[in-house]
Amino acid sequence: MFNAEAYRRDFPILSRQVHGQPLVYLDNAATSQKPQAVIDAIVEYYTQHNANVHRGVHQLSDESTTAFHDSRRVIAEFFGAKPSELVIVRNTTEAANLVARSWGEQAVTADDVLLLSEMDHHSNLVPWQQLAAKTQAQIMVVPFTETGRLDMGRLQQLLTEAGARLKLVALSHVSNALGTVNPIAEIAELLADHRHQYQVSTRFFVDGAQAAPHLPIEFAKLGVDFYAVSAHKMLGPMGIGAVLIPEALLAELPPFLYGGGMIDVVTTHTATFIDDLEERFTAGTPDVAGLVGWAAACQYLAKIGMSQVAKYDVELVELTIQKLSQLPAITILGPTKPEKSDQELGRVGSVSFVYKGVHSHDVSQILDSVGVAVRSGHHCTMPLHVKLGVAASTRASFQLYTTPAELDVLVTGLEKVKATFGV
Ligand SMILES: Cc1ncc(COP(=O)(O)O)c(C=O)c1O
Numbered sequence: 001m002f003n004a005e006a007y008r009r010d011f012p013i014l015s016r017q018v019h020g021q022p023l024v025y026l027d028n029a030a031t032s033q034k035p036q037a038v039i040d041a042i043v044e045y046y047t048q049h050n051a052n053v054h055r056g057v058h059q060l061s062d063e064s065t066t067a068f069h070d071s072r073r074v075i076a077e078f079f080g081a082k083p084s085e086l087v088i089v090r091n092t093t094e095a096a097n098l099v100a101r102s103w104g105e106q107a108v109t110a111d112d113v114l115l116l117s118e119m120d121h122h123s124n125l126v127p128w129q130q131l132a133a134k135t136q137a138q139i140m141v142v143p144f145t146e147t148g149r150l151d152m153g154r155l156q157q158l159l160t161e162a163g164a165r166l167k168l169v170a171l172s173h174v175s176n177a178l179g180t181v182n183p184i185a186e187i188a189e190l191l192a193d194h195r196h197q198y199q200v201s202t203r204f205f206v207d208g209a210q211a212a213p214h215l216p217i218e219f220a221k222l223g224v225d226f227y228a229v230s231a232h233k234m235l236g237p238m239g240i241g242a243v244l245i246p247e248a249l250l251a252e253l254p255p256f257l258y259g260g261g262m263i264d265v266v267t268t269h270t271a272t273f274i275d276d277l278e279e280r281f282t283a284g285t286p287d288v289a290g291l292v293g294w295a296a297a298c299q300y301l302a303k304i305g306m307s308q309v310a311k312y313d314v315e316l317v318e319l320t321i322q323k324l325s326q327l328p329a330i331t332i333l334g335p336t337k338p339e340k341s342d343q344e345l346g347r348v349g350s351v352s353f354v355y356k357g358v359h360s361h362d363v364s365q366i367l368d369s370v371g372v373a374v375r376s377g378h379h380c381t382m383p384l385h386v387k388l389g390v391a392a393s394t395r396a397s398f399q400l401y402t403t404p405a406e407l408d409v410l411v412t413g414l415e416k417v418k419a420t421f422g423v
Pocket of ligand 1: 092094121124175176230
């Protein structure tokens with residue numbers, strides 16, 4: 001049995017109180033809490049090994065360089081990728097910007113189509129909009145269905161409409177507002193056929209920010225060109241993330257940032273850049289402590305097993321849907337039932353909802369007063385909220401330390417909303 005209560009003890013912050021109540025942290029989609037193992041790894045790095053990496057001919061620099069490379073290896077392995085395929089960035093947002101700049105600005109022209117989705121986070125929309133504005137490429141948009149799933153029929157039509165002009169498909173693996181798990185491997189297969197049929201090199205960018213904390217990711221098997229993740233949503237530190245890029249594609253990409261670390265020979269007027277894939281995208285001093293902390297988070301999760309984490313997460317989501325469905329004022333966003341009786345729910349991580357007649361900020365404030373931390377607003381998905389005809393929603397999101405008892409506190413808080421607003 002999955003023992004969330006036992007894992008809770010690994011997270012010091014979970015034992016604190018807010019407003020005199022035990023903290024019920026249900027804002028994990030915004031950022032997760034960190035286990036002691038991650039905090040210790042960062043403290044140990046700074047207290048024992050801190051020095052700049054590479055080129056330093058002294059003990060600490062050697063240790064720091066080893067920590068840097070070992071951490072990269074652990075993180076890459078966690079995602080089923082090679083260390084050379086891991087391009088370190090600050091977060092998923094930077095990953096999309098890196099790809100839009102490094103790949104997009106050289107590959108995309110005015111004849112091209114970028115296919116985006118209506119359910120995506122602004123971080124997976126705005127960088128492509130900027131790229132389209134610079135290149136005059138056309139944006140097409142995949143809608144989502146009434147039940148909150150990507151409209152696969154429309155997606156296939158759009159692939160045909162775009163034909164040989166299709167340069168990029170950018171989608172999220174898991175929606176941060178609907179919780180929907182998009183069929184990434186299936187779409188990757190459609191794109192493989194598309195490339196073959198039109199003899200083009202359409203690229204597939206996947207935003208894995210909300211998938212990496214809840215699902216096992218096997219990059220080598222997914223068949224995508226770019227897979228972006230943020231450490232802070234998966235028990236690691238803030239300010240570090242990655243975009244996974246297959247070696248062959250990475251070798252074609254120009255560097256994103258220029259400066260120390262990634263050069264070969266520099267004169268006052270020119271520079272050449274190293275071929276080494278790991279180094280070419282590491283300009284300047286890397287966040288070694290961040291990597292060390294992230295690697296510790298990967299090890300923590302790997303020890304529990306991501307399939308166990310995923311299974312427990314689905315239980316939490318189903319239980320939340322069941323509990324919230326009993327409150328008449330609440331409308332749940334996203335899938336609430338499997339598409340077919342023999343299928344899974346296809347949803348992880350969070351449950352967003354609208355409380356009829358009460359603004360989500362008021363809902364969140366009342367929940368906060370009973371110790372429950374949730375998020376309110378548009379969750380950086382304005383197009384999604386516009387489509388649903390709501391200005392904002394309240395989102396409860398989970399981690400492996402979330403317990404069913406905490407979901408009961410959420411319901412108690414929502415009953416207080418009813419008592420306060422009389423709706
Ligand atoms: C689906 C999705 N994509 C991208 C992001 C952006 O992540 P970051 O702020 O770490 O760049 C988020 C953050 O909430 C997200 O949920």
